[in-house]
Amino acid sequence: MAIPQINVAGDKEGQFISRTFVNVLGTEYKIRIKTDDEEPYFKLGIADGYCSGLEKEITILNCFRYARIKDESSTYKAERMKDALRHEIVHAFLYESGLDTDSHQEKEAWARNEEMVDWIAKQGHKIHMAWETVGCLPMIMSPDNWLDFNASQTSSLTEET
Numbered sequence: 001m002a003i004p005q006i007n008v009a010g011d012k013e014g015q016f017i018s019r020t021f022v023n024v025l026g027t028e029y030k031i032r033i034k035t036d037d038e039e040p041y042f043k044l045g046i047a048d049g050y051c052s053g054l055e056k057e058i059t060i061l062n063c064f065r066y067a068r069i070k071d072e073s074s075t076y077k078a079e080r081m082k083d084a085l086r087h088e089i090v091h092a093f094l095y096e097s098g099l100d101t102d103s104h105q106e107k108e109a110w111a112r113n114e115e116m117v118d119w120i121a122k123q124g125h126k127i128h129m130a131w132e133t134v135g136c137l138p139m140i141m142s143p144d145n146w147l148d149f150n151a152s153q154t155s156s157l158t159e160e161t
């Protein structure tokens with residue numbers, strides 16, 4: 001089955017995020033790509049994305065239509081969006097795990113520590129590769145099972161704009 005491509009910017013540069021949803025521990029999170037005109041939070045320039053555990057949505061800044069970085073390369077914009085998406089997916093996993101809000105203290109909870117979330121977002125695929133290399137992935141995570149699991153939940157990417 002061909003994986004549908006999300007076209008976030010109305011052109012080829014946006015075709016790297018493959019789905020409008022992600023399975024987070026059995027809960028479907030919508031992935032939305034918005035410009036800073038569509039999402040005032042992005043106008044502040046303090047984040048490229050956010051995750052709403054209550055609404056099961058992840059919203060990512062459309063870097064291809066972001067004036068502040070209009071002169072950057074397509075690679076820069078795509079990698080920046082992927083960075084943000086990985087980061088927000090980590091937030092979603094922590095939320096669905098029940099670790100998001102407490103983690104022993106009201107302020108500076110470890111599960112809301114941006115550095116810790118970023119560490120997982122930046123190292124997760126390397127840890128996964130190490131596990132895969134030595135063949136110790138759990139059965140559900142073998143590439144065939146994982147793709148089948150996600151393919152069964154694939155929704156049209158063009159229905160969400």
Ligand SMILES: [Zn+2]
Pocket residue numbers: 087091114117
């Ligand atoms: Zn964060």
